[in-house]
Amino acid sequence: MIFSATFLGAIVYVALAWCALAALGLSAVLLRDLVNGDVW
Amino acid sequence: MSDVEAILPAQTAWLLLSAFSLLWIALGAYWGRRNTSFEDHALAGRNIGLALGTATAAATWITSNTTMLAPQFALQLGIWGMLAYATASFGLLLFAPMARRIRTLMPHGYTSGDFFRLRYGRLAWAIFLVFTLFYSLTWLVSMAMAGGILLKALSGIPYAWGMSVILAVCVIYTMRGGLAAVIGTDFIQSLVIIAGIVVVGFAVLSHVPIERIHANLASERPALLSVLFPAAIIAIFNNLLFGLGEVFHNNVWWSRAFAFRDGVAGKAFALGGLVWFPIPIAAGFIALASGALNVAVPAADMVGPLVIADVLGHTGAIAIFIIVFCSLASSIDSLLAATSDLVTEDIYRRILRPAAAPRNLKKVAQYVTLLLGVLTWAICLPRIGTLATVLFFAGPLVGAMIWPIVTGLYWRRANAAGAVGGMLLGAGVGLACYFAIGWYVATLAATAVSMVWVLACARFSNSRFDWAKLKETA
Numbered sequence: 157m158i159f160s161a162t163f164l165g166a167i168v169y170v171a172l173a174w175c176a177l178a179a180l181g182l183s184a185v186l187l188r189d190l191v192n193g194d195v196w
Numbered sequence: 197m198s199d200v201e202a203i204l205p206a207q208t209a210w211l212l213l214s215a216f217s218l219l220w221i222a223l224g225a226y227w228g229r230r231n232t233s234f235e236d237h238a239l240a241g242r243n244i245g246l247a248l249g250t251a252t253a254a255a256t257w258i259t260s261n262t263t264m265l266a267p268q269f270a271l272q273l274g275i276w277g278m279l280a281y282a283t284a285s286f287g288l289l290l291f292a293p294m295a296r297r298i299r300t301l302m303p304h305g306y307t308s309g310d311f312f313r314l315r316y317g318r319l320a321w322a323i324f325l326v327f328t329l330f331y332s333l334t335w336l337v338s339m340a341m342a343g344g345i346l347l348k349a350l351s352g353i354p355y356a357w358g359m360s361v362i363l364a365v366c367v368i369y370t371m372r373g374g375l376a377a378v379i380g381t382d383f384i385q386s387l388v389i390i391a392g393i394v395v396v397g398f399a400v401l402s403h404v405p406i407e408r409i410h411a412n413l414a415s416e417r418p419a420l421l422s423v424l425f426p427a428a429i430i431a432i433f434n435n436l437l438f439g440l441g442e443v444f445h446n447n448v449w450w451s452r453a454f455a456f457r458d459g460v461a462g463k464a465f466a467l468g469g470l471v472w473f474p475i476p477i478a479a480g481f482i483a484l485a486s487g488a489l490n491v492a493v494p495a496a497d498m499v500g501p502l503v504i505a506d507v508l509g510h511t512g513a514i515a516i517f518i519i520v521f522c523s524l525a526s527s528i529d530s531l532l533a534a535t536s537d538l539v540t541e542d543i544y545r546r547i548l549r550p551a552a553a554p555r556n557l558k559k560v561a562q563y564v565t566l567l568l569g570v571l572t573w574a575i576c577l578p579r580i581g582t583l584a585t586v587l588f589f590a591g592p593l594v595g596a597m598i599w600p601i602v603t604g605l606y607w608r609r610a611n612a613a614g615a616v617g618g619m620l621l622g623a624g625v626g627l628a629c630y631f632a633i634g635w636y637v638a639t640l641a642a643t644a645v646s647m648v649w650v651l652a653c654a655r656f657s658n659s660r661f662d663w664a665k666l667k668e669t670a
Contacts (some may be wrong), residue, residue, distance in 0.1 A: 159275050161410035167275070168406060169328035169483045171474035172397045178254075178471040179390040186247035186383065194245040194457075196376065 202352035203505035205515040209351030212517055213358075217365040217515035220525060223384075224369025236450035237374035238306060238537040239455040244379060246464055251457045252379040253288055253468025255386035255526040256448060258475060258616055263389065263523045264346065266476040267483035267500035269431075271493070274413075274420030274484075276428030281476035283436045288469030294444070295453035297319070301666045306600075308450035309542035314666050315367035315604045316615040325542060325592040325617050328445060329535070334590050336531045341576045343524045350501055350517050359576050362521070366528040367569035370536075371562045375455055378529045385522040390471070392519040392559040393478050396504050396512065399482075403507045404488045409481075420484065424621035430636050434591075437639045441594030444601045448534040536564040588635035592626025592642035599643070599650040607654055608661045614653030622646025 189195045231237045244252075262281075269277035302311065308328070313321040344359025370379045413421050417618045443449050453461045484501040485491075491506045501520075504512040540561040545552055552560070596619045603610035626642025 157423045158414060158418055159423060159460075163405050164275065164410050164421075164481075164484075165406035167278075167477055168397070168401070171477035171481075172394055174392050174474035175397075175478050176394045178474075179394070182247060182251055182383070182387060182390075183469065185250065187504055188449055189245040189247045196240060196243050196248060196379075 203501055204517050205416040206352045209353055215443055220365055220369045220381050221349045223381055224373035227380045228373030231374050233554035237558045237561055240376040240383045241659045242455055244456045247459050248379050249384050249460050249464030250467040251386040252382040253465050254471040255382035256530040257472050258389055258523050262475055263479050263519055266480035270480035271483040271496050271499050272436045273428035276425050277478035278477045280432040282473050283432055284439035285469045285473040287439035288465050291443045292465035294461045294533045295455050295465045298453045299461045299597050301663055304669050305454050307538050314668055316612040320612050320615040324347055330589045336572050337575050339528050340572050346520050352642040362524055363569055363573055366525055370529045370532045371565045375533050378533045382526050385526040388522045389519050392515050396515055397478050400485050400507050403484050407430055408487050408488045416487050434639055437595055437643050438591050441598045445597040447538045448530050451534050451537055451587045532568055533563050536561050536568055539564045591639035593623050595639040595642035596622030600649045603650055603654055609654040609657045611659050614650040618646040618650040621649050
């Protein structure tokens with residue numbers, strides 16, 4: 157029994173999209189912290 | 197790592213190395229200008245916000261292993277290998293509530309050693325220090341050595357030069373800026389690494405669709421797609437426990453729990469774990485494409501860079517060089533800072549000079565960072581070979597510390613006999629399994645034995661720990 161191409165595609169695309177969202181999210185939180193003077 | 201042809205001209209590599217080195221040192225000097233005391237230097241004034249907190253948790257956990265070993269794991273253990281690697285993020289996710297509790301119980305704490313000393317007494321503290329210093333130095337040496345080997349493999353820069361430069365740069369900015377410099381650079385490094393992995397990943401997919409990767413694997417290496425791949429499934433448990441033990445005990449993570457602003461620690465570690473989780477999959481699948489792309493892989497540990505260079509050419513080689521350099525720096529600087537704080541606080545301040553002034557302690561921490569750098573450099577220079585075996589050897593030590601820490605933080609009945617016995621028995625049985633059976637069961641055995649001993653001692657104990665004792669102020 158092997159993993160299907162659909163499963164492989166799903167975990168790869170989800171991982172890449174997740175990474176992209178994580179980078180955007182981190183930038184957004186930094187901007188919020190900068191505006192609020194909460195960086196450190 | 198086997199010798200393969202460099203994928204980036206040495207001249208370009210030196211240019212990139214110089215540019216990033218200057219950037220990190222300049223930022224370290226700039227961010228370190230406010231540090232006047234040991235607390236500023238070691239804990240960045242205990243005021244780190246959510247963005248920097250999340251990024252530093254993720255970036256520190258993204259070592260060169262994540263970016264280089266994840267593709268190797270995928271190449272050797274297939275889909276389960278990538279998923280097994282991703283479980284290391286559970287260490288950060290499960291540490292999130294613990295970080296919140298640490299911050300509450302020990303508002304004036306500096307290191308994980310402080311916890312062992314105050315919670316379990318001097319014998320458990322001494323054992324903990326031996327275990328954690330051995331592990332931290334091993335990790336530091338393996339990272340610095342990996343730096344020299346990777347820079348040579350990627351660009352032909354001689355091993356001694358690559359290793360020396362990356363170590364020197366990290367020592368300089370960590371000495372100058374302390375934890376603030378480490379965390380500030382971690383933010384930039386984490387964005388560079390994640391963005392680089394996304395760009396490279398989509399570039400690979402634009403050259404070879406998933407269906408072709410799957411068809412190639414199904415015909416050439418079907419085991420990599422197997423739902424039941426025993427070695428890979430065992431690797432999940434080993435990786436999971438190693439990750440938990442490492443994060444739960446190491447001062448790299450405790451120092452961050454102390455440094456984050458009130459209310460930030462739990463959220464930052466949870467988000468850091470979520471940020472980290474997809475990275476081994478996004479970086480690892482590239483290796484699975486090697487067959488469909490007809491990329492020859494003479495050394496499994498170079499599969500990632502070889503595929504990327506094949507797909508993206510010179511641009512890909514530059515991208516992977518930057519990703520690897522950032523991954524190395526983000527881990528080496530954190531280890532230097534956290535280990536020097538541990539030596540300064542737990543050995544210099546608590547044993548040698550209890551009356552030392554804060555400004556003096558800051559200087560000591562800086563000198564300890566320098567000494568650690570020199571010691572690491574001296575061990576790495578002869579290039580004694582891979583340290584992966586030694587890191588696995590440290591697995592039982594790390595696993596044996598999980599239960600004394602977890603029960604010590606949450607259970608008043610947890611006691612010194614349990615902690616001391618749990619660490620010694622767990623490590624002893626784990627090491628015996630390491631030699632008698634193999635590395636893949638050592639951490640599991642150590643954790644299980646330690647758990648039984650710690651829980652039994654707590655269950656039959658009449659002692660009730662007073663949490664207020666952890667609020668030591670000086």
